[in-house]
Amino acid sequence: MSVGPAAPHDGDAARTGPPSPPAGHRPVPSRSIATAVVAALAGLLFATNAQVFAGDEDRHPQNLEDLARVESARLERLEAENAALRGEVRGFLGAEEKDPEAGPAGRLAAEAAGQSAxxxxxxxxxxxxxxxxxxxxxxxxxxxxxxxxxxxxxxxxxxxxxxxxxxxxxxxxxxxxxxxxxxxxxxxxxxxxxxxxxxxxxxxxxxxxxxxxxxxxxxxxxxxxxxxxxxxxxxxxxxxxxxLPAYAGSLTLTHAQVLNGPGSGA
Known part of the structure; x- marks a missing residue:
């Protein structure tokens, strides 16, 4: 007489695989864990960048019009500083050095160069x-x-x-x-x-x-x-x-020069 599998006892469930996790808990695949870690790191990186570059837009304009406006303001500020420094230097100069236009020749030279009003x-x-x-x-x-x-x-x-x-x-x-x-x-x-x-x-x-x-x-x-x-x-x-105002900038002509040497292409 063949003997079949023993009948399960009352209250026991038939098991054909690994035991089930406790009720209320789901197993999390390893890929989901990796994705969550990457997302968390990316969020942390974005938050850090936002803090580092907050308020940096004024220092680094994002278009040419804003850049030109910022640079023009900077140039005006530097010219004002240079004018103040020239005024301080004049206090240490002699009478002739204070007034380079003194005399007919000096006045004509200044007028020709546009350095006098x-x-x-x-x-x-x-x-x-x-x-x-x-x-x-x-x-x-x-x-x-x-x-x-x-x-x-x-x-x-x-x-x-x-x-x-x-x-x-x-x-x-x-x-x-x-x-x-x-x-x-x-x-x-x-x-x-x-x-x-x-x-x-x-x-x-x-x-x-x-x-x-x-x-x-x-x-x-x-x-x-x-x-x-x-x-x-x-x-x-x-x-x-x-x-008409006097010209207050530099009279030195700045131009490009051809390099003669290694790596110059000459």
């Missing part, structure tokens, strides 16, 4: 962008044609020099031989500072001669055509007396 009759020229238009000729032209460009400002400046300008300023900056006027889009850069239109150019000289030279210049004529066609801004005002 200038006053006299002249012209004030202003240029600004055309208004946005959705009809007419302006609507068919690219946006680049509706803004003031570097060549427009240079054309006005060169025409004024040709008309006998004795001194000039752009956006209040005295123009000297090392002055750089550069445009990126419709933003003007002068002496490491950034300006938006309207742009103002002042020139000291005979107002009639300056105006005649201005209107006869080919570049200015092209600009005036756009003034008529799309509404670019244009204003010319004579003045009995203009006051």
């Amino acid at each position: 200038a006053t006299g009759p002249g012209l004030t020229v202003k240029l600004w962008d055309a208004p946005q238009q959705t009809d007419g000729l302006a609507a068919t032209l690219p946006p680049d044609s509706l803004v003031v460009h570097q060549q427009d400002i240079e054309g006005v400046m060169n025409a004024l020099w040709a008309g006998g300008a004795e001194a000039m300023a752009v956006q209040g900056h005295r123009v000297v031989s090392t002055t750089g006027v550069r445009c990126v889009g419709n933003v003007l850069h002068i002496d490491s500072r950034t300006y938006s239109p309207p742009y103002e150019i002042q020139a000291i000289g005979d107002p009639g001669m300056l105006r005649d030279s201005l209107l006869a210049d080919p570049r200015v004529q092209v600009y005036l055509d756009y003034v008529e066609a799309v509404g670019l801004g244009w204003s010319v005002r004579p003045a009995e007396k203009l006051a």
Whole structure:
């Protein structure tokens, strides 16, 4: 007579595998544990970075416009500090050193270099962008044609020099031989500072001669055509007396140099 498996005792459950965990507890797979650890570490890293770089946005702007504004403010602060230091140094100099413009030769040299303030009759020229238009000729032209460009400002400046300008300023900056006027889009850069239109150019000289030279210049004529066609801004005002500031920056011309040596490619 065959004997079958013994019947389980009352209260016992039939078991065919490992014992079940206590009620209310689930086994956690090892992959879930690893994922939880990684997530916790990532959260800790993000929280640490947020604390380290909190408030750092002002020191490191995230776009070019903010960067230019921060650097312009820094430049103004440094120039003010330099002016204060020069004032302190002047207190230790002799009479001749305090006034390098003393004498006719010194005054002429200072005026030629733009290092002394200038006053006299002249012209004030202003240029600004055309208004946005959705009809007419302006609507068919690219946006680049509706803004003031570097060549427009240079054309006005060169025409004024040709008309006998004795001194000039752009956006209040005295123009000297090392002055750089550069445009990126419709933003003007002068002496490491950034300006938006309207742009103002002042020139000291005979107002009639300056105006005649201005209107006869080919570049200015092209600009005036756009003034008529799309509404670019244009204003010319004579003045009995203009006051232009002295140039306070460095007159040293900084330029790139070709390296001659190992690794220079020469």
